Amino acid sequence: MTSDITTPATQPVHWDLHYDIHLGETWSRFMDGLREQRILANECGSCARVFVPPQAYCESCFEPVTAWRELPSEGVLEVFTVAWHGFRGGPTPPYAIGGIRLDGASTLLMHWVVGAEFSETGDVRAALPFGTRVRAVWSQERTGQILDIAHFEPVD
Ligand SMILES: [Zn+2]
Numbered sequence: 558m559t560s561d562i563t564t565p566a567t568q569p570v571h572w573d574l575h576y577d578i579h580l581g582e583t584w585s586r587f588m589d590g591l592r593e594q595r596i597l598a599n600e601c602g603s604c605a606r607v608f609v610p611p612q613a614y615c616e617s618c619f620e621p622v623t624a625w626r627e628l629p630s631e632g633v634l635e636v637f638t639v640a641w642h643g644f645r646g647g648p649t650p651p652y653a654i655g656g657i658r659l660d661g662a663s664t665l666l667m668h669w670v671v672g673a674e675f676s677e678t679g680d681v682r683a684a685l686p687f688g689t690r691v692r693a694v695w696s697q698e699r700t701g702q703i704l705d706i707a708h709f710e711p712v713d
Contacts, residue, residue, distance in 0.1 A: 581613065582613070583599070583611050583612065583613040583622075584610065584611070586611070586625070587609075587610055587611050588701040588702060588703075588705075589701055590627070591699060591701060591702070591703070591705035591706060592699045592700065592701040592705055593699075594630075594695050594699070594705075595627050596609060596627065596628045596629075596630055596659060596666075596693065596706075597609075597611065597625055597626070597627055597628075598611055598625070598626055598627075598628045598659070598661070598662055599611040599612065599622045599623070599624060599625050599626070600622065600624045600625075600626060601615035601617070601618055601620060601622050601624075602620065602622070602623070602624055603615065603618040603620045604617050604618050606663040606664070607626070607628075607661055607662050607663045607664070608622060608662070608663065608664050609628055609659055609662045609664060609666050610664075610666060611625075626661075628659045628660065628661050628662055629659065629660045629661070630659070630692055630693035630695075630706075631659070631660055631690060631691065631692040631693075631712060632657045632658050632659035632660050632662065632666075632690070632691065633657070633658050633660075633688055633689070633690055633691070634653075634655045634656070634657055634670060634685065634687075634688070634689045634690075634691050634709070634711075635655075635656050635657070635658050635665060635687070635688075636655060636656040636665070637653040637654060637655035637656070637670060637685060638653065638654055638655075639651050639652070639653050639654075639675055639681050640652055640653070640654055641677070647669070648669050648671050648708055649671075651675040651677075652669055652670065652671045652673075652675075652708070653669070653670040653671075653673060653675075653681075653685055654667065654668075654669060654670070655667070655668065655669075655670040655685075655691070655709065657670075657691055657709055668693075668703070668706060668708065668709050669708040669709065670685070670691055670708060670709045670710065670711075671708045671709075671710055672710035672711050673685040673711060685711070689711050690711065690712040691709040691710060691711055691712060692709060692710060692712050693706045693709055694706070694707045694708055694709065694710050695707065
């Protein structure tokens, strides 16, 4: 038996979209802080969890989160994966994509971590052990967006 369809058809598609996202009051305040090299978190008045990035509502209490504080730009790398291939606008690979618990935070901030010496044949945890302290490296030009922190790097 034969079929009229021999191979699924494909067509090349290119999307290059530019659009604006409304950040809302909470994230706008966070981004304004980044422009000034300040990492702003907010704290739930009911359970005292400290969110960074900040949240408009506490995910545990469902209460509005309105108390703000500045956190240090250092913390502990708690989870990560290694990117071996780069993409437009990203760091030069290999680099880590990590969850960083800034000192005083209850949540993890996801960001790029560079500066570790990864080898494809080596143990990535040897290059970036759990509990590694990292610090934010600020971009020279800041425009109020998450990449105002260029990346994080291990603290010597
Ligand atoms: Zn809460």
